[in-house]
Amino acid sequence: DAGVTQSPTHLIKTRGQQVTLRCSPKSGHDTVSWYQQALGQGPQFIFQYYEEEERQRGNFPDRFSGHQFPNYSSELNVNALLLGDSALYLCASMKYSEAFFGQGTRLTVV
Amino acid sequence: QQQVKQSPQSLIVQKGGISIINCAYENTAFDYFPWYQQFPGKGPALLIAIRPDVSEKKEGRFTISFNKSAKQFSLHIMDSQPGDSATYFCAARVDSGSARQLTFGSGTQLTVLP
Numbered sequence: 001d002a003g004v005t006q007s008p009t010h011l012i013k014t015r016g017q018q019v020t021l022r023c024s025p026k027s028g029h030d031t032v033s034w035y036q037q038a039l040g041q042g043p044q045f046i047f048q049y050y051e052e053e054e055r056q057r058g059n060f061p062d063r064f065s066g067h068q069f070p071n072y073s074s075e076l077n078v079n080a081l082l083l084g085d086s087a088l089y090l091c092a093s094m095k096y097s098e099a100f101f102g103q104g105t106r107l108t109v110v
Numbered sequence: 111q112q113q114v115k116q117s118p119q120s121l122i123v124q125k126g127g128i129s130i131i132n133c134a135y136e137n138t139a140f141d142y143f144p145w146y147q148q149f150p151g152k153g154p155a156l157l158i159a160i161r162p163d164v165s166e167k168k169e170g171r172f173t174i175s176f177n178k179s180a181k182q183f184s185l186h187i188m189d190s191q192p193g194d195s196a197t198y199f200c201a202a203r204v205d206s207g208s209a210r211q212l213t214f215g216s217g218t219q220l221t222v223l224p
Contacts, residue, residue: 048211097159098156101146101154101155103152
């Protein structure tokens with residue numbers, strides 16, 4: 001059983017560009033959350049998707065948007081990239097209580 | 111308040127010793143408290159979790175102690191091994207409804223010396 005998979009693993013973008021990150025949840029999991037982890041910090045909640053709808057959102061600007069597909073996979077889109085958006089972006093999937101994380105996408109904005 | 115405060119920021123122990131990491135929270139609505147282990151370049155991995163109806167949970171060398179009245183919980187790693195060297199995060203969540211976000215502590219970098 002594959003766990004949570006994220007793509008790409010690493011990404012370098014220029015300030016002002018747009019980026020799309022992808023996540024495939026663990027088999028049977030219907031809820032996907034996205035987190036941003038800055039270097040040396042704990043993950044910060046961006047938003048959560050369930051039944052293809054955004055259910056809850058953390059303190060992130062509208063430049064951060066997402067989508068969940070009928071197969072439960074998800075995308076995170078970030079527009080107008082800033083240098084401060086450089087971080088590890090983590091996807092977590094869950095069915096009931098336990099959240100399982102992917103290996104993350106390391107985004108570097110230059 | 112949604113914050114979870116974690117200490118210490120870093121911890122160095124000898125092989126075979128006990129590692130203790132502490133967390134405190136303010137939101138009394140939190141009812142699920144997991145600990146995650148993260149190695150460099152990897153995502154966090156669930157280590158052990160507890161709910162506030164018990165004061166202690168043990169799984170192998172890992173134990174969570176929970177003090178509901180003090181709003182504190184801690185992770186104890188017995189017989190610490192060099193392979194335990196990683197960053198540990200406590201977290202908390204309101205475990206009800208359709209949205210169940212995790213609020214993380216700031217992390218503790220554990221180094222176990224051989």
